[in-house]
Amino acid sequence: MKKFTVDRIEEGKAVLECENGDMVNLDLSALPKNVRKRLKDGDVLNFEENSCFLNKEETMARKQRIEKLMSEVFED
Numbered sequence: 001m002k003k004f005t006v007d008r009i010e011e012g013k014a015v016l017e018c019e020n021g022d023m024v025n026l027d028l029s030a031l032p033k034n035v036r037k038r039l040k041d042g043d044v045l046n047f048e049e050n051s052c053f054l055n056k057e058e059t060m061a062r063k064q065r066i067e068k069l070m071s072e073v074f075e076d
Contacts, residue, residue, distance in 0.1 A: 003055070005062070006043045014039060 004016035007023065014031070016024045028036050035045070035054055044058040 002047045003058070004045045004047070006039060006041055006045065008041055009039065016045065 003019055004024065007015045007017050009015070009028070012028050013025045014028055016026055018024060028039070031039070032052055035052055038054060039045075042059065042063060044055040044062060046053055046055045046058075
């Protein structure tokens with residue numbers, strides 16, 4: 001299974017960051033309709049043989065880690 005994080009969505013493409021830091025442009029039309037409709041910056045996508053799905057748990061954990069780091073950096 002390959003895992004990517006959505007860096008941004010622009011001009012009909014999702015710019016994805018691979019686990020190794022490489023960036024990949026993927027046409028949104030290549031994604032399943034149910035994924036394409038809900039895709040947002042920061043989402044984690046898992047790709048297996050012939051399927052792709054949003055990893056909601058990993059996305060939420062990632063967002064929580066970022067929020068925690070941000071609160072530590074910008075303490076009052």
